[in-house]
Structure formats: structure tokens, C-alpha cells
Amino acid sequence: MSVSEVGMSYSKMVDVYEALDSTTKRLEKTSILAKFFSDIGEKNPKLLPIVTLLSLGRVFPTWSEEELGIGTKILMKAIAYVVGVKPQDVEDMQRDAGDIGQAAENLFRKKKQETLFTRSLTIEKVHSNLIKIATISGSKAQSKKLEILRELLSSSSPTEAKYITRTVIEELRVGVGEGTIRDALAQAFGVEKSVVERAHMLTNDLGLVAEVSKEQGTEGLKNLTLNPGKPVKPMLAQLSPGISTSILEMGWALCETKYDGIRVQIHRLGDEVNIFTRRLENISKAVPEIVEYIRKSLPVEDFIVEGEIIVTRDGKPISFQYILQRVRRKYDIERMREEVPLKLFLFDVLYYNGPLIDSPFEKRREVLESLVTVTDKIQLSTQVKVTPDSLQDAENLFNKSIKGGHEGIMIKDPHAPYMPGIRGKKMLKLKAEPETLDLVVVGGSYGRGKRAHLIGSYLLAAKDENNELKTLAYAATGLDDKTLLELHNLVEPIIIKKSGRQVEIAPHIILEIAYSEIVKSPEYESGYSLRFPVVKRIRDDLSIDDIDTVERINSMFKGN
Ligand code: AMP
Secondary structure (H helix, E strand, O other), X not given: OOOOOOOOEHHHHHHHHHHHHOOOOHHHHHHHHHHHHHHHHHHOHHHHHHHHHHOOOOOOOOOOOOOOOOOHHHHHHHHHHHHOOOHHHHHHHHHHHOOHHHHHHHHHHHOOOOOHHHOOOEHHHHHHHHHHHHXXXXXXXXXXXXXXXXXXXXXXXXXXXXXXXXXXXXXOOOOOOHHHHHHHHHHHHOOOHHHHHHHHHHHOOHHHHHHHHHHHHHHHHHHOOOOOOOOOOOOEEEEOOOHHHHHHHHOOEEXXXXXXXXXXXXXXXXXXXXXXXXXXXXXXOOOHHHHHHHHHHOOOOOEEEEEEEEEEEOOEEOOHHHHHHHHHOOOOHHHHHHHOOEEEEEEEEEEEOOEOOOOOHHHHHHHXXXXXXXXXXXXXXXXXXXXXXXXXXXXXXXXXXXXXOOOXXXXXXXXXXXXXXXXXXXXXXXXXXOOOEEEEEEEEEEOOHHHXXXXXXXXXXXXXXXXXXXXXXXEOEOOOHHHHHHHHHHHHHHEEEEEOOEEEEOOOOEEEEEOOEEEEOOOOOOOEEEEOOEEEEEOOOOOHHHOOEHHHHHHHHHHO
């Protein structure tokens, strides 16, 4: 490695992280970032997209499938090697410090000889090494990754080591979310917030949005649009207060069966067909038959369509859990194809001969109908047009859907554009079952007696308006032994701290929780609690971005 590299010192980035960490106020965080972005934009514009992503603790834009592929084990090994301790010492320190980044900083500080970080790290160097780590594959990939990581860490100061470590595991812990970054870009480059938001929604690339904000301003941002091949966050549904209220509000509506499977966004670009989940994970390899059906039933043109994949047996949909088995599967796909047969219901089109998201839903549905050759395996969602004079048709569809083993109905505004990532009033859902909450596991407690070796109850949290997690309830029941064990195995490697029977757990696992009532409670950070919370299922199709908010719980409480 050349010692005379030029570039911007990584310590500048780290100063920003520390400043962000020192305040909980969103406005202050926004202005710290705005100042930093505008500085970088002036002095080193090439670096702007990079630091924008790094400010979020990311190396790649959200649409990208690239990942660093570094587990905590390797990270611990790298830290241990550089500071001259055993990986077990790093693990112990992590338990005491609360996170592996803080553990790295503590260990680096303890280290006596100061010979290591004589060379100063640049942002360019950190970034290019992280990219290198992501591109390594094949045999000996892990040891090559380890080697690059060691090299980076051995040039780091203790605080730099903390943030490199946290960037590697994508948990920066400085309380900055995408919203703060967008506000900071708007502030830094004098562009409209709403335009930044839209550009981000369509491209899922904050680095690109930063660059265009700086170079081309509001007009340039307006020209950004969605591209087949790059997934966008799906438009989400709010709960319908009831058939008649919803339809009267919309004027008239398009009602559809609500299928209980997983939402997919299917992109065709040239000859490539890719299938993404709502977390934007590419699952094409796990569901090759869906790729085949799409190739057969849709034209050979670039497009983006959306639908729901479900599993059927003897013509009836079967449990949602089966589909997760398929999606997670890496091996034995051919056998699984037979055992767990899939079917796709398409319900929207976002791109065909150019973007369609600004077209009204009614029009998009027409385009979709003209595109798809329906077969047994690939169909359009069952849809009826309902006016205030024919509300009974919506009820009939609801009853038919429930009888057919589906979840309920969707009520969609025919005039609405497609709004990526937005949970608005233009698409509503009406389910037969009472509403559930999607919450993240943040802690737990080991069981007693026969279950003493298993975590038997889980502490759950929702997020507040600053994206901070607030606890809400302990849920203990609802899982069969097999799922309980599965959950335990998912949770065990991400335990941060143990004290007695209690554990603290890194916030990664999302559970769908049913309950009888929301109640006020000073015992939990959210100020609320749930009566009789029951775990319905593990939602590995959701990420922490998708969990329910304290605000929603508040409004559900008031609505009680
Ligand atoms: P939510 O995930 O809570 O926003 O509920 C809406 C979900 O219902 C979507 O994300 C889809 O996965 C699913 N869904 C099932 N059938 C349909 C349909 N016909 N139209 C739209 N979404 C549907």
C-alpha cells in the first residue's frame, strides 16, 4: 500500500459521527450533516455520494445486492489480531460494552504500543477497501476478507476502529435515518425536501440523490426516475375503517382479493428477470419457476410488475410459513418446487414503455391486463369495481375471499398514482382477523424447568418518530415447540448481553403479534403495553424499517 495516498482524512467522517452521536435532537443532526455535505460538495464533490452513504453506515445504495458478507466472528478475529488479544476477549468486551464497535474502541485504547496508527486513513481508502471486501468471492474468500479488514483496522485510531467496525456490520448507532439524510441534503444544496424525497423513493440511491442535488439542483432531481433492474420500496396499505366509509371517500373503488403470501416486485431488463421481496432482496434463484412463468406470460420488453406469491395445495392456499421456507432456500430447490408449489397473482405495473407510477391505478391495471397471458400459475388478482351503489359487491368479494382461504380484501383508489414506500389512504386493507402489530425483538428471558435452555419470552419494541426503539410488551405464548426453537436459534447469535435469565438482543428479528387490547403502561418505554400478546409468526420478510410505530399504536389506542 502506498503511504503517500491523497484524499480526505477518515477522521473527518469520524468527527461527524461523534458529533451526531452527541445530540439526540434531529434538527441538530440535520444541520451537522448539512454542513458536512455542503463542505464536501465544495472541496471534494467526487466524495459526496460516498460520504452520504457512509453517514448512514452503508457502502452500497439500498437497491444494490452487494453486501460485505462479514459476520461477527470474522470481525472479532480481525479486531483480536490487530490489538493482540484472543477473539474470546473481544466477545467478552462486546458483552460489557454493549456493541462490537464500542468493544473495538475500548480494546484499541487499552493497547499499549502506539506503533499501529501512524499512517492516517482516508475516506477513499476505507471506502475502496470495503468495496473490495464485498467483491471477493470463491475459495478462501473469508480469509481474504479478513486480511483486508485487518489492514484497515491496523491503520485505525480507536475511534476510527469503532466506526469501521460498525460500518462493517451496518449498525452505526448514531441515530441517523434516511429521513435525516434527505433533510440534510435539502438544506445543504437548497433543494426542495419533497423533491429529494421523491427522487430517493424512485432511485433508492441516496448517493446519487446527493450528487444530483449538488450538481443539478431541483430540476435534475425531478428528472430522476425508476429503472427496471433497480427495485423500489413498495406502496403500502393502511387499515380500512370499513367498506362503505372507504369507498365513499374514494368516490368509487377497485376492490381485490388480499392474498396471504409474499409481495414481490418483478423486473425485466433486457433478458434478465429478477424477483425482489419487499425488503428488496433478490430471490430469483430461490423461485426459478416464477421466473419461468414470467418469461412465458409477459412480453419480452423491459417492465416492472408487482404481485403476491402464494403456495397452494389442491387449489387452496396454504400457510404463509411455507412460502418463507421456499424463499430462504439455497439448496434442493428442484425438490422444493414439487413439494411447495407456487402461484403468482399480479396486481400492479410500475414500468412498461417508460415509468407508469404517475398513471392512475385504473390505467395501470388496464396496462397490466393487456400484458399478461393468464395461466394456471400466473394470474391477475381478482378485482371488482365497486361504487357507492354497489357496496354489496365488495362485501361479497370479502366473503368469497375468506371462504377461499385468503386474508380479506384490498380497497384501492382508482385515481391514485403508485407511491413507493408510502403507507397512505389510497390503498386500504380489510382483514377478517383483528389487526396485528409487527414488532422487533430487543430482549428476552430464558424459560424455566424443561424450557430453561430456551428463551421463552421476548421483549418487543416499536419505533418512535426519531426511529428510536421503544419497548412495548413481553410475548411468551403462541409458538409451537418447533417455531420456538427456530426463533431461539435465530436470536442466540445476536444476543448482546446476558444478566441472569435476562438477555438483550440486537434488533433484527421481527415478530407479528396478536393481542386483545392496547393499554397505557408506564412500565414500558413506549408508554403502552399489550394485553395477552401472542406471537403469530416470524416475519423474516420484514426489516426493521417496516415495524410499527408508537404513533400508530397511539392512534389505535385512541380509536379503541
Ligand atoms: P401491508 O403489507 O400491511 O401493507 O398489507 C398489504 C399487503 O397485502 C401487500 O404488501 C401485499 O403483500 C399483500 N397483498 C395481497 N393481495 C394484494 C393485492 N391484491 N393488492 C395489493 N396487495 C396485496
